[in-house]
Amino acid sequence: MAFEVPKVSYTGKIREIPLGREGSTVTVGGESCYSFHLFEGEMPYTPKIAMEVYDSEPEDWSDTALEPFADVIKDPVAWARKCIDTYGAEMIALQLASTDPNDKDISADEAAKITKKVADAVEVPLIVWGCANVEKDTEVLKAVCEVCEGKNLIIGPVVEGNYRAIGAAAIAYKHTVVASTPIDINLAKQLNILLGNLNVPDEKIIIDPSTGALGYGLEYCYSVMERIRMAALVQEDERLQFPIISNLAKEVWKTKEVKVTEAEAPLLGDLGKRGILMEALTAQCVLLAGANILVMRHPEAISLVKQSIKDLMTGK
Amino acid sequence: MSKIICSAAIRGARNIVGMAEAKYEEALKKWGPDQKIEFPNTTYYLPIIYGMLGIPVSTLGDVKQVMDKCNELVPAAVSDNVWLPYLAPALEAGMATFFAEEIIEAIRYLEEPDFYTKGEDPLPDNIWLGTADDIILRKRGVEFVDGTAPGFAAILGAAPSNEIAVKIALELQEKNLYVFMCADHEGKTMSEQLIEAGVQIGWPTRLVSFGPSYTAAVFAMGFATRAAMSFGGVQPGDFARNLRYNKDRIFAFAMPLGTVTDEWYANAAGAINWGFPTIADTPIPEILPTGVCTYEHVVSNVPHDKIVARAVEVRGLKVSVTKIDIPMSYGPAFEGERIRKDDLYFECGGGRTLGVELTVSKDMSEVEDGKVEMVGPDLDQVKEGDKLPFAMLIEVAGRQMQSDFEPILERQIHHLVNYVQGIMHIGQRSIMWIRVGKAAVEKGFLLKHLGKVMHAKYHQDFGNIVDKVQVKIYTDEEKVKEVLEQAKRVYKQRDARVEGMTDETEETYYSCTLCQSFAPSHVCVITPERAGMCGAYNWLDCKASFEINPTGPNQPIIKGECTAPVLGQWKGITDFVYKASRQKVEQVSAYSLMNSPMTACGCFECVATILPMCNGIMVVNRDFMGMTPCGMKFTTLAGMVGGGNQTPGFLGVSKYYICSKKFLVAEGGLKRVAWLPKMLKEELAERMKPICEEMGIPNFADMIADETVGTTEEEILPFLEEKGHPALTMDPLM
Amino acid sequence: MGLSGIEIFKKLPKTNCGKCGVPTCLAFAMKLATGQAELDACPDIPDAVKEEIGEASAPPVKTVVIGTGDRAVKLGGETVLFRHEKRFENPPAFTLLLSDKMDEAEITTRLKKFNYTVYERVGVVLRPELVAIKAESGDASRFGTLVEKVCNETDAGLVLMNEDTEALSQVARSCSNRKPLLYAANKNNFETMGNFAKELSCPLAVKAGNLEELFEVSEKLIAMGLKDLVLDSGARSAKQAFEDQIIIRRSALLKKSKPFGFPTIVFPCEMADNLMKETMIACQMTAKYGGVIVMSEIEGHSIFPLLLASMNIFTDPQRPMAVEQKIYEIGATNESSPVLITGNFSLTYFIVSGEIDSSRVPSYLLIKDTEGLSVLTAWAAGKFAADTVATFVKKSGIEEKVKHRKLVIPGYLATISGELEEELPDWEILIGPREASHLPAYLKQLKI
Known part of the structure; x- marks a missing residue:
């Protein structure tokens, strides 16, 4: 018996979605095979990494995560610039954490102002992520859409409870939406259908199937991403043929394991390198499962993941 | 279709087109064909013309082809002795009317640049706002898309008095509708009436004074047309999609107040193209049958105090209730509260007094939305420790409502009432029991507030099937007895309906894919006689669930041709399951354990499996912890069967299904059952009786072994032999 | 797809004798069908039937065991390409590479670290499993000494790597009772190595320059009667290794390819010049089908995240992991710390305890046994009902x-x-x- 490479026959393709403003768009998606299965299909656009920027000075960050940004953490604009100028960020993800009613609860207008400033200061595509409070996000992200008209921001999380309001604003002011659902392929599909019914154009939708950190439910999002990809590529499920985003950094960096010192837990090894690898490995897993955009924090973790993408794409 | 209306509309359209033609000729002479004409600050040219015809009018010269189109569209005047026209010519006349009016208004912008203000608010010396520019369109249009403003009322003319004008405006505002105003009635406009009454108008208050002439109606229609292009991705000139978008999404209607002139008719006819019906306060002829609009086209002679409610109903607008107006906190956190004796102020039902709850559906005309009727003393008239009889009769109406949904809505009463802080609710139907705590009474809680709760929650949670809700709360014994009698009749009918429903009588079954999150290829097929294996969803629940959430986990499946009646296989079901299981399950039987059995999720109430030695079947429920004759406990079985796989010989079933006539028909049905846990057997005893009698073995239940007989096949076989269990002589299972 | 439980059942003796450890033949058949039992447990199946069932129900990727006793490592046994389709069976064995060129002190340190690197999470023991000993010095005695040292200092399973078949066989003979993996047979020496592995009943690695060669050599070894092979396609770049791993697994599952129906061995240690990058590649191999994953070093900051990844990927998607029912003290609790209760689904526990931790409000977290179900599911299934919760609270000792x-x-x-x-x-x-x-906000405002 001779050996023969068993190939999958793909019947679908992921949509190509251009992000960011005209003239400097970054395209994601376009795969006609599972991630990095380049021996049987194409991946015309490599997965992209968006670097996190917070709308106000973060509290409770580990030193590892804080250190690279210590000089800019009070100023989102400077922070974003540093990500681009020093670390070569391909995208920025502005986390509007202080809009959270359980946190600083800053107003929608204030959040929109900060976003506008960052949006004006960066040329790369800008992801704007709310605090995941359905009502507050509605208010904030609508305001953001309005003040940043035409910049084709990537706005999320858009959930079943607010997709109409944010979706409508995204249509009006021409932004892309992140359709966010809690680790369930059918809910993901359903929300995409609802967004379609609302007339959000198909080239303006990114899927967020939720992310858990390494050791904190990563396997659930890993599998839901694989299932979404499978449905999209081989099971003719058109409403799932969208690129996937994974907002992983904040999940990783809140775990206990990135904060316990080596003195407290010698077996866990070097604190700094451990945190970086916790983030990079989480990213590596979702990357293999099908993520197209990774929201990440630590420059060294990012550079490891970039290297890994390059290795898998080009074989060096 | 009323010939009178059509004739009038056509006459009006001819007048308006003639007027536009004259204006156009005059302007052409004065300014020449290269003169620019436009609505200010828009990229949509003259939006109705652009949207419908795809013609970007930017100069006077461009108007020519539009005028030609108008003349082509407008039919000849109607002669009195022909039994025509029908709707179509009137609609075309209406379309031409809007084109002509846009031309008239565009020329007005050219000739009198300051006729309209250019902003969101009226000015002290000029209240007419004119067309909305693109900034207003985008900002306000978002509200139309996300539903915060479901639509608009285009009001022509004026109300008989300022007070009535204010009342109508206020009611429309309460429904979150925009009010677009134009035209006068006997020299008076609604916009002026509102200003005289001290009401602030302008875009921010959603009371928009477009213009003094009926031709300003095109600003409203232009807004709708642009919304479709801007938010619906509709291309200019794609009139069919543009009109459909408006019909489906913009809940607008025309409301002429005062004498309806030919020109008004022409505008109303035009609006019907967009799916916008007309609701008039004067006795004009009506056009009731549905066709272009979702429901009626023209409804007339509506009293002013009913006109908004009627308009909302005719346009099919959903009422949204955001706030529950009661003096107590409300939410799921209070669901489990207990009211103990020491805290008790008042109670009803629960065997202490007569008590009943009933939800029934009624005709749209019989229900007044939001009405809460209280007969008998309320909590402010009783003393601590009192008990009273109680009845809550909820009457709902809705275009999508079916009497089949009544029990589903009624079942919600329990948790919806329980969500009220300080109230405890137990049971349902005529065994309901309510306790009200002292703290609630101190805060001013009344029984009639329960009506408000039910009204608000039915709208919030079941808006897709419920349009109107009224609630009657009685503590008067006679009234309670009446409701109780009514309830008994209704329950009987409902039970008969469920009994009478068979898999043969229904063509549509339902899927449930709720569990696919952990059982990726699992698809439950739910038929009238085979409830979901979790026991939580029967066929009616699925039907309602689909109406409420059309993109949700319960989808209708047309069963199609029956390919194997005994196994329970249908072509439509097979195809659906193949697709919904993502190509994992190629064939599924609704009634078989051995042959392509249904996949199982993990949440089944019971597992059925074979007992090879006894040639029978056993069923074990989740609560039975002990060993069973198949050699596996429930938990082991559950591990083997779940996860969305087909496992011949093993099946997840609901308790209800065990006593269904369709229970494992392929294997011989209930007759095959050789072992059940005692508690399950007792639970099913009542429902099993008639089936046993029908089988001709009235004492069949006694032949079924349980754990007291044995928990191995060896132990139960002699028992089965002794009893002469039918399974022993049936065809071999394998 | 293997045989269904019923199909297997039909071939069993139907005696319900219970000798296999389960009460009925039906139950045994179901266990066989789901891979939870071995055919050998039944003493009464005729050999012909055994072969028939075995053939049809054996996993397409054969299970191979390296090492013995407590430290025996099972690899392979896989039946699916994606974990959601059923589950992945045997997590990869992270392996420490030692070379006979290293100096002794270095080796001692590394071995020590290897030995004490053991974690426990949700009641599961996580550790690097194997030690690979590689002959690089060219000195057979150095290799022998090193193997001996390793044998003395650890019970872990071994991978013996030596291109010199003669030297390898000598050393292997001395420790064949440890069932080491012999690395490796290739297109030139497969006969010698094959016979030798057969003689010692040790698993044998097959190394080739590419997939085709691997296929051929593996096929020949199978023909020689070898049953326990471990495959090395020779790929030493992330991309090539990724591709090879996928093709090997797919061939086994989709084409029933016997030569590829074995677990694999991969070498991140030869694919990177630093441990960080090496860890990334090892992670890739963890997700996509690596069996023995050979690492140049075992360091906590690298191996701990890798073991977490492995644990996540190899968790059975249909069987939630559960944590122990007890009181968990988070932070410096005292007699007026808040008391919270939730179910024992491991994810619930991790997330809830993580949030309490980050609230900096020291608290007692009572974890009630809900059989690994999440809170709502547990409640619906009657596992979080008031009476059982109350019993647990009373017995937990929290009142003291x-x-x-x-x-x-x-x-x-x-x-x-x-x-x-x-x-x-x-x-x-x-x-x-x-x-x-929302717990941190809640706890911060909570007044006890």
Whole structure:
């Protein structure tokens, strides 16, 4: 018996979605095979990494995560610039954490102002992520859409409870939406259908199937991403043929394991390198499962993941 | 279709087109064909013309082809002795009317640049706002898309008095509708009436004074047309999609107040193209049958105090209730509260007094939305420790409502009432029991507030099937007895309906894919006689669930041709399951354990499996912890069967299904059952009786072994032999 | 797809003798069908039938065992390409590479680290499993000494790597009782190596320059009667290795290819010049089908995240992991610290305890056994009912630890609060937030 490479026959393709403003768009998606299965299909656009920027000075960050940004953490604009100028960020993800009613609860207008400033200061595509409070996000992200008209921001999380309001604003002011659902392929599909019914154009939708950190439910999002990809590529499920985003950094960096010192837990090894690898490995897993955009924090973790993408794409 | 209306509309359209033609000729002479004409600050040219015809009018010269189109569209005047026209010519006349009016208004912008203000608010010396520019369109249009403003009322003319004008405006505002105003009635406009009454108008208050002439109606229609292009991705000139978008999404209607002139008719006819019906306060002829609009086209002679409610109903607008107006906190956190004796102020039902709850559906005309009727003393008239009889009769109406949904809505009463802080609710139907705590009474809680709760929650949670809700709360014994009698009749009918429903009588079954999150290829097929294996969803629940959430986990499946009646296989079901299981399950039987059995999720109430030695079947429920004759406990079985796989010989079933006539028909049905846990057997005893009698073995239940007989096949076989269990002589299972 | 339980059952003796450890033949058949039992457990199946069932129900990727006793490592046994399709069976064995060129002190340190690197999480022991000893010095005695040292200092399974078949066989003979993996047979030496592995009954690695060669050599070894092979396609770049791993697994599953129906061995240690990058590649191999994953070093910061990844990927998607039922003390608790209760689904535990931790409000977290179900599911299944919760609270010993009597229950279970108050008359039941992420805010404002 001779050996023969068993190939999958793909019947679908992921949509190509251009992000960011005209003239400097970054395209994601376009795969006609599972991630990095380049021996049987194409991946015309490599997965992209968006670097996190917070709308106000973060509290409770580990030193590892804080250190690279210590000089800019009070100023989102400077922070974003540093990500681009020093670390070569391909995208920025502005986390509007202080809009959270359980946190600083800053107003929608204030959040929109900060976003506008960052949006004006960066040329790369800008992801704007709310605090995941359905009502507050509605208010904030609508305001953001309005003040940043035409910049084709990537706005999320858009959930079943607010997709109409944010979706409508995204249509009006021409932004892309992140359709966010809690680790369930059918809910993901359903929300995409609802967004379609609302007339959000198909080239303006990114899927967020939720992310858990390494050791904190990563396997659930890993599998839901694989299932979404499978449905999209081989099971003719058109409403799932969208690129996937994974907002992983904040999940990783809140775990206990990135904060316990080596003195407290010698077996866990070097604190700094451990945190970086916790983030990079989480990213590596979702990357293999099908993520197209990774929201990440630590420059060294990012550079490891970039290297890994390059290795898998080009074989060096 | 009323010939009178059509004739009038056509006459009006001819007048308006003639007027536009004259204006156009005059302007052409004065300014020449290269003169620019436009609505200010828009990229949509003259939006109705652009949207419908795809013609970007930017100069006077461009108007020519539009005028030609108008003349082509407008039919000849109607002669009195022909039994025509029908709707179509009137609609075309209406379309031409809007084109002509846009031309008239565009020329007005050219000739009198300051006729309209250019902003969101009226000015002290000029209240007419004119067309909305693109900034207003985008900002306000978002509200139309996300539903915060479901639509608009285009009001022509004026109300008989300022007070009535204010009342109508206020009611429309309460429904979150925009009010677009134009035209006068006997020299008076609604916009002026509102200003005289001290009401602030302008875009921010959603009371928009477009213009003094009926031709300003095109600003409203232009807004709708642009919304479709801007938010619906509709291309200019794609009139069919543009009109459909408006019909489906913009809940607008025309409301002429005062004498309806030919020109008004022409505008109303035009609006019907967009799916916008007309609701008039004067006795004009009506056009009731549905066709272009979702429901009626023209409804007339509506009293002013009913006109908004009627308009909302005719346009099919959903009422949204955001706030529950009661003096107590409300939410799921209070669901489990207990009211103990020491805290008790008042109670009803629960065997202490007569008590009943009933939800029934009624005709749209019989229900007044939001009405809460209280007969008998309320909590402010009783003393601590009192008990009273109680009845809550909820009457709902809705275009999508079916009497089949009544029990589903009624079942919600329990948790919806329980969500009220300080109230405890137990049971349902005529065994309901309510306790009200002292703290609630101190805060001013009344029984009639329960009506408000039910009204608000039915709208919030079941808006897709419920349009109107009224609630009657009685503590008067006679009234309670009446409701109780009514309830008994209704329950009987409902039970008969469920009994009478068979898999043969229904063509549509339902899927449930709720569990696919952990059982990726699992698809439950739910038929009238085979409830979901979790026991939580029967066929009616699925039907309602689909109406409420059309993109949700319960989808209708047309069963199609029956390919194997005994196994329970249908072509439509097979195809659906193949697709919904993502190509994992190629064939599924609704009634078989051995042959392509249904996949199982993990949440089944019971597992059925074979007992090879006894040639029978056993069923074990989740609560039975002990060993069973198949050699596996429930938990082991559950591990083997779940996860969305087909496992011949093993099946997840609901308790209800065990006593269904369709229970494992392929294997011989209930007759095959050789072992059940005692508690399950007792639970099913009542429902099993008639089936046993029908089988001709009235004492069949006694032949079924349980754990007291044995928990191995060896132990139960002699028992089965002794009893002469039918399974022993049936065809071999394998 | 293997045989269904019923199909297997039909071939069993139907004696319900119970000798296999389960009460009935039907139950045994089901266990066989789901890969939870071995055919050999039944003493009464005729050999012909055994072969028939074995053939049809054996996993397409054969299970191979390296090492013995407690430290025996099972690899392979896989039946699916994606974990959601059923589950992955045997997590990869992270392996420490030692070379006979290293100096002794270095080796001692590394071995020590290897030995004490053991973690426990959700009751599961996580550790690097194997030691690979590689002959690089060219000195057969150095290799022999090193193997001996390793044998003395650890019980872990071994991978013996030597291109010199003669030297390898000598050393292997001395420790064949440890069932080491012999690395490796290739297209030139497969006959010698094959016979040798057969003689010692040790698993044998097959190394080739590419997939085709691997296929051929493996096929020949199977023909020689070898049953326990481990495959090395020779790929030493992330991309090539990724591709090879996928093709090997797919061939085994989709084409029933016997030569590729074995676990694999991969070498991140030869694919990177630093441990960080090496860890990334090892992670890739963990997700996509690596068996023995050979690492140049075992360091906590690298191996711990890798073991977490492995644990996540190899968790059975249909069987939730559960944590032990008990009181968990988070932070420096005292007698007036808040008391919260939730179910024992491991993810629930991790997330809830993580949020409490980040709230910096020291708290007692009571974890009730809900058979690994999440809170709402557990409640629906009667595993989080007021009476059982109350029994647990009373028996847990929390009443001795705190002065107050306030218990925070998950927001989604507000519905049991009334009943619970009746069951626990001394306690005041507080409704916590519905989402764990709101716990920090909740705890900060909570007054005990």
